[in-house]
Amino acid sequence: MSLSQIFSEIERGEAVGLPAGWLQGRTIYGGLVAAMLVHKAILTVNDPEKCLLSTSITFVGPVQEASVRLTAEILRQGKSVTSIEVRLWQDDAVQSILLASFGTQRDSAIEVHHEKVAPAYPGVDQLMIVPDNPFAPQCFQQFELAWAEGNYPCTASKMPDFGGWFRFDPTLHESRDMSVADLMALMDVWPPGVLPMLKIPAPASSLNWHVSFVSPIQYNMHDWFKYRVVTDHAEHGYAIEYACIWDAQDRLVAISGQTVTVFA
Numbered sequence: 586m587s588l589s590q591i592f593s594e595i596e597r598g599e600a601v602g603l604p605a606g607w608l609q610g611r612t613i614y615g616g617l618v619a620a621m622l623v624h625k626a627i628l629t630v631n632d633p634e635k636c637l638l639s640t641s642i643t644f645v646g647p648v649q650e651a652s653v654r655l656t657a658e659i660l661r662q663g664k665s666v667t668s669i670e671v672r673l674w675q676d677d678a679v680q681s682i683l684l685a686s687f688g689t690q691r692d693s694a695i696e697v698h699h700e701k702v703a704p705a706y707p708g709v710d711q712l713m714i715v716p717d718n719p720f721a722p723q724c725f726q727q728f729e730l731a732w733a734e735g736n737y738p739c740t741a742s743k744m745p746d747f748g749g750w751f752r753f754d755p756t757l758h759e760s761r762d763m764s765v766a767d768l769m770a771l772m773d774v775w776p777p778g779v780l781p782m783l784k785i786p787a788p789a790s791s792l793n794w795h796v797s798f799v800s801p802i803q804y805n806m807h808d809w810f811k812y813r814v815v816t817d818h819a820e821h822g823y824a825i826e827y828a829c830i831w832d833a834q835d836r837l838v839a840i841s842g843q844t845v846t847v848f849a
Contacts, residue, residue: 587759588767591617592624599654607724612647614724615791616773621655622671622683624766629657630667635687637765638666639797644790646680648673653680665689700799703835704813706733709750720786728774729754734813738780745779745824748813755807763804768839771810772796777845778814778826787849792823795842802838809833822847 586604594601601621607614619642627637654674661668666688673681706712712731728751735747751774753767777789814828827842 588620588770589759589761591621592764592766595621595624595655596628599656600652601655602652603648603650605650606726608650609722609724610788610790612790613650614722614727614770614773615642615644615794616770617724618642618644618648618673618681619683619773619794620766620770621653622673622681623685623769624764625655625657625671626669626683626685626687627764627766629659629671630669630687632667632687634689635667636689636801637798638686638688639795640683640685640769641793641795642684643682643793644680645682646678648675648680651675665691700837700840701813701829703811703829703831703837704734704748706748706750706811709809712750725774727754727757728752728771730774736781738776739783739786740781741784742781745782745816745819746814746826747775747778747781748811750809751775751812752809753806758806760805760807763802763806763808765798765802767806768802768804769796772812772830772839772841775812775814775828777824777843777847778816778828779819779824779845779847783849787847789845789847789849792844792846797840799837799839800832804832810838811835819847 607617657671659669669685671683672679709731715730731750733749736742811831814826816824816826818825824845830839832838
């Protein structure tokens with residue numbers, strides 16, 4: 586089942602069957618969960634003039650490879666901004682919650698551009714696409730990653746963090762216009778920034794995830810993007826990190842922040 590088919594099921598009703606091929610350890614890949622929540626929010630807001638400005642997602646519990654239910658409630662609908670909450674349910678329990686703000690662009694005298702500059706990575710054709718790895722989560726098969734800086738996970742690195750190019754695997758995902766929900770599914774593919782410091786594999790997962798969107802989403806599903814993650818703090822089994830996502834023309838697309846649990 587493709588992302589388009591999943592989104593079509595969401596449009597038909599509350600119940601959605603989750604496809605095979607997206608597992609991330611003992612749960613469904615968090616990016617897919619986020620994409621479903623965002624798509625449900627867009628449908629509920631139902632206003633093409635209001636773009637997704639920011640969203641926060643809390644991953645309450647593991648989502649199994651089975652049917653889920655999505656519910657949405659508009660918390661406030663103003664002239665410029667609409668706030669919404671979406672919940673993903675499984676077995677009568679809330680497993681993920683999204684809070685999102687949609688807004689229209691307005692004239693403003695304030696304009697600041699202090700965003701991070703895109704890293705000057707070599708082109709994808711000069712890098713190696715990360716090969717299939719039997720120890721990698723199943724969901725990694727949906728994407729292509731090309732490491733450009735930093736170390737791979739579980740290499741006993743003295744330093745965290747990394748960056749590179751990434752996109753959907755074009756052999757598994759059709760060429761079409763990308764939606765903001767698609768981008769949510771794509772952005773979460775990179776592992777936590779602290780994983781290169783591990784000597785052996787250990788469980789790690791996102792506890793909550795906040796994304797702010799900077800530029801309109803006007804891309805194709807096969808386009809490449811740049812990614813770089815920075816860990817601000819890690820201690821007592823939790824890590825706080827942020828990441829920037831740029832397009833192939835070095836335009837900042839989104840800023841991501843996560844609190845990650847690390848069982849090591």
